Amino acid sequence: MQTQLPETVNFELQVERNRTIEGEYLLSKLTRLSEALTSNEGSITAKLVFGHSVGFASLKGTVSAKLKVECQRCLQPLETEVSGSFKFALVHSEEDFELLPEELEPYIIEGEEQSVLELIEDELLLSLPMVTVHTNACSAVLTKQEQERKAEKEAAHPFAALSALKNDLSN
Numbered sequence: 001m002q003t004q005l006p007e008t009v010n011f012e013l014q015v016e017r018n019r020t021i022e023g024e025y026l027l028s029k030l031t032r033l034s035e036a037l038t039s040n041e042g043s044i045t046a047k048l049v050f051g052h053s054v055g056f057a058s059l060k061g062t063v064s065a066k067l068k069v070e071c072q073r074c075l076q077p078l079e080t081e082v083s084g085s086f087k088f089a090l091v092h093s094e095e096d097f098e099l100l101p102e103e104l105e106p107y108i109i110e111g112e113e114q115s116v117l118e119l120i121e122d123e124l125l126l127s128l129p130m131v132t133v134h135t136n137a138c139s140a141v142l143t144k145q146e147q148e149r150k151a152e153k154e155a156a157h158p159f160a161a162l163s164a165l166k167n168d169l170s171n
């Protein structure tokens with residue numbers, strides 16, 4: 001089992017130390033994300049790398065999780081893997097936004113400690129697919145439609161009549 005991530009840290013102090021933090025959170029701690037899930041069992045993993053990038057204090061990271069969501073076709077639970085990555089420049093005001101290169105998104109530092117939990121939850125929410133569906137036909141209606149399409153495709157084949165005649169003769 002990986003180590004438990006802290007809920008808050010001082011981002012600026014971590015940058016000074018060039019620190020990398022890796023670990024996990026229980027999904028049950030992510031209340032906003034849990035609202036979009038059918039189950040909040042399991043955990044998410046994250047890696048946060050503090051340092052400098054193109055002259056700015058930065059935070060780069062990745063998050064990933066296996067989430068149980070609702071299939072939008074059959075409304076049954078569906079497990080999906082979600083992952084995301086981010087690159088933030090740690091700034092103190094909106095005036096600093098214009099100085100940032102395009103590769104870095106701004107993250108405003110307010111106060112001593114910043115919430116790692118909220119940051120990771122935001123990234124997972126942004127990484128959720130717009131629509132989640134099973135990869136195969138997951139309802140009786142879709143299964144029937146798929147069978148009908150297959151039958152129509154076979155009937156439209158130019159040699160379908162010969163195949164049917166051959167099957168009749170061999171019986």
